[in-house]
Amino acid sequence: MSVREIATEVGQKLEAASGLNATLHWSAGDLRHQAEVVEAMGRSALGGMPVAVKDNIATLGTPTTCGSRILEGYESPFEATVIRRLREAGALIAAKTNLDEFAMGSSTEHSAFGRVLHPIDPARVPGGSSGGSAALVAAGVVPAALGSETGGSVRQPASFCGVVGVKPSYGAVSRYGLVAFGSSLDCVSVFGRTVDDAARVLHTISGHDPLDATSLDRPPVAMPMGRKNFSGLTIGLPEEYFPSDLDSGVRAATDRAVAAIRDLGGKVVPVSLPHSRFAVPTYYIIAPAEASANLARYDGVRYGPSRPDTAVDLRGLYRQTRGRGFGPEVRRRILTGTYVLSSGYYDAYYGKAQRMRSAIAADFQGVFAGGVDLLFTPTTPSTAFKAGEKTDDPVAMYLADIFVCAVNLAGLPGVSVAIGRSEGLPVGGQFIAPYLEDTLMLEAAGVLERNLPATEEVR
Amino acid sequence: MSWETVVGLEVHVQLATRSKMFCGCAAIFGEEPNTNVCPVCLGLPGALPVPNAEAVRLGVRAALALGCTIHGTSIFSRKNYFYPDLPKGYQISQFDRPLATGGQLRIVSPERGEMAVGITRLHLEEDAGKLLHDRFPGMTAVDLNRAGIPLAEIVSEPDMRSPAEARAYLTAMKQVLLYAGISDCSMEQGSLRVDANVSVRRVGETELGTKTEIKNLNSFANVERALEAERDRQIQVLESGGRVTQVTMLYDAAVGQARPMRSKEASHDYRYFPEPDLPPLVLAPVWVEQERAALPELPDAKRVRLGQSYGLSDYDTGVLSSEVALADYFELVVGAGADPKTAANWVMSEVMTGYNETGVFAVQPGRLAALIRLVADGTVSLQAAKKVYLELQGEDDPRVVAKRLGLIQVRDPGALEAWVDEVIAACPAEVTRFRGGEEKLLGFLVGQVMKRSQGKADPKGVQPVLLRRLRG
Secondary structure, X not given: OOHHHHHHHXXXXXXXXXXXXXXXXXXXXXXXXXXXXXXXXXXXXXXXXXXEEEXXXXXXXXXXXXXXXXXXXXXXXXXXXXXXXXXXXXXXXXXXXXXXXXXXXXXXXXXXXXXXOOOOOOOEOOOOOOHHHHHHHHXXXXXXXXXXXXXXXXXXXXXXXXXXXXXXXXXXEOOOOEOOOOOOOOEEEEEEOOHHHXXXXXHHHEOOOOOOOOOOOOOOOXXXXXXXXXXXXXXXXXXXXXXXXXXXXXXXXXXXXXHHHXXXXXXXXXXXXXXXXXXXXXXXXXXHHHHHHHHHXXXXXXXXXXXXOOOOOHHHHHHHHHHHHOOHHHHHHHHHHHHHHOOOOOHHHHHHHHXXXXXXXXXXXXXXXXXXXXXXXXXXXXXXXXXXXXXXXXXXXXXXXXXXXXXXXXXXXXXEEEEEEEOOEEEEEEEEOOOOOHHHHHHHHHHHHHHOOOOOEOO | OOEXXXXXXXXXXXXXXXXXXXXXXXXXXXXXXXOOOOHHHHOOOOOOOOOOHHHHHHHHHHHXXXXXXXXXXXXXXXXXXXXXXXXXXXXXEEOOOOOEEEEEEEEEEOOXXXXXXXXXXXXXXXXXXXXXXXXXXXXXXXXXXXXXXXXXXXXXXXXXXXHHHHHHHHHHHHHHHHHOOOOOOOOOOOOEEEEEEEEEEEOOOOOOOOOEEEEEEOOHHHHHHHHHHHHHHHHHHHXXXXXXXXXXXXXXXXOXXXXXXXXXXXXXXXXXXXXXXXXXXXXXXXXXXXXXXXXXXXXXXXXXXXXXHHOOOHHHHHHHOOOHHHHHHHHHHHHOOOOHHHHHHHHHHHHHHXXXXXXXXXXOHHXXXXXXXXXXXXXXXXXXXXXXXXXXXXXXXXXXXXXXXXXXXXXXXXXXXXHHHHHHHHOHHXXXXXXXXXXXXXXXXXXXXXXXXXXXXXXXXXXXXXXXXXXO
């Protein structure tokens, strides 16, 4: 297939999938133009592979809105490092995808441009915040997509949608051009139809970037070599991630996956990560604190819509721009973050959360230092929930990330891979690896992917 | 009962880098608004800061020059507040883990003489932009050229006891920063800014009084004036039974008074927290030591050395070391063979006058040394030498110029005798009185000879000839 044919096909698929509301910006003309550029390159690493991109990653030629009214129509004058690397490797940027506003959410219901539908059951959510990217991969529109994680925003929707979601080690992929939410947690992350698709994209976008001071001075994440089994590997099962009230379908799927790991030569051991139960509250202090500063720049002074009533003073300009431009979840987090950093509350909240973050990370380090190569857990406590089910209960929504967000706090790599279905809905299993062992983690995910009938009902 | 004034100063100094603190934009003053900007210093979504190594080096150098302890690990923090000149809604600064702490600056207090003022801390930060209120009628414009320019903030201990001492501190600080090549320290261009904290207390009291902070001080003279006015105000408040309230004030140079800022402008909770976009700033001890070794001689050391090496007075060494260039020039003149004290006198008069006017040295040090030698050996008079100095240019030989100007002193006995004889003939009354015992007329007669020779006669040669003729 020529790159032009690929571009035409992906355009048709995007058109056909428009009911999912997964995309915010794309055009057939732009795809055709990109295809011509890629064809002119001759041979390239990705050879016209279509990759969808979450709309909080800066691209040239299309808007970058973060799913927010406050950036409606905003076009970045520069491109993210990951996008530049994808283009240089011959990828097609297929579409900018819908997301929870500023990546704040777990269901992609908090977009200013409407919710994204689950490809299997339109009444359900695809997870979030990278729900648009997850849905496009799950619907077979693109083989891979970029999302971003601050607290599980790729692994959780990957689990809900039955695709692969990889969150690399913090610092392995440049954040330059990723619109900041919680900078110490934010990671450009990757969805793939398969582990191999995700790994190819991750390999392309990772590696040192002088434009990001937190980027590691390391080569790109190496491709997995197609390991056959788990022999020689010790896989830890952290007891805190298998609570008694775990959804029965999720439990059945993870039990089957653990059995497969054993059958394939893995040594499975129980471990404990006692501080992980504090991961959600810790996350919901640190991420909003950083967000409250990161989102201060949207003040209507330099860019983005600024439509104050006539004759307001400076404070009026700020109040109206931000009050009208941000949705309720974003406002909630800015307020939370401002509160936990304020004078008199800093030590009780932000300071304590930082100490807890260290304790959570130390748990992981201890387990890995004790001879465990990888951890395996369910990715989410349930399968995809119904739209509207948790929108009135922020805490219930936050708990959808209970098994994923400790990994972000610890800066570790994590991957979700489909391990079966429960009542027709995908269940995801998660491998967590030591810092910078991204490739070993992808090897393990590949073994499971090749050996489990992931679209089969487990009960 | 008398009052004691307590002053502490915060100095913001622009580090003399080519580019900004966290991006590659040029750090230049006076360009068209919003021309030196990029996604990073505009705070565009997705842009990230990367520290400028040269700014870090200059900050370290400044801290070393002030005798501070450099911290192997320091941390950038975000200082959060909303203002249109602050593109990200926070300023990247350093808070609880600054680059350096605990130094001192030696100053000469007008009241207390030589003393040390403690330096509490030095930290790195980025500048904000600038609001232009006079560019468009009824509107305020924002110029972000300055946003992201690297600054060092240097905070002193409350060690100064008068407005004049505060000014002496600033003069000494500027000297050190110029010597060490940290900044051009131009208050007009905003590359050196001062905030002053002042309080008063009864003499003998050990607790500090409530302080006020004065901002918008645009010259060292205004710092002194503003502190005097604020000191007087505080004393008046306290003497009339009132209490000083802790406020931030803006100095208005036009009326010579500081007015309190509106509380909204002043009451910020900055919500500092560690900047997650930047890893801790870690400095290798070996590198810091290299920077310490590379520091040039600083004003204090130079003063002491000039005194010891050349036997100059404290006054002379103070003037000569006020600028590196002056001291260097002086040492070159001495190196070319001039007597140090004579060279110092020349540098502090003729040379400094010209240098202050033009910013350059008109006469090469070697030529000035040659001119000084011509005076020493009596070839020209000091008076004549000053005329020669003003005519000297480039490679000119002072002797040739003196000759061209007819300023070489005449010592030929025949020529001197001829002028003496003319004077004796022209002034019979004075000659008679001298011979009659009025010896003080000798000076008058020498002067007449000098006049007749148009200043060319060597005064040392004239006197013996004159005496011989008068008494012979």
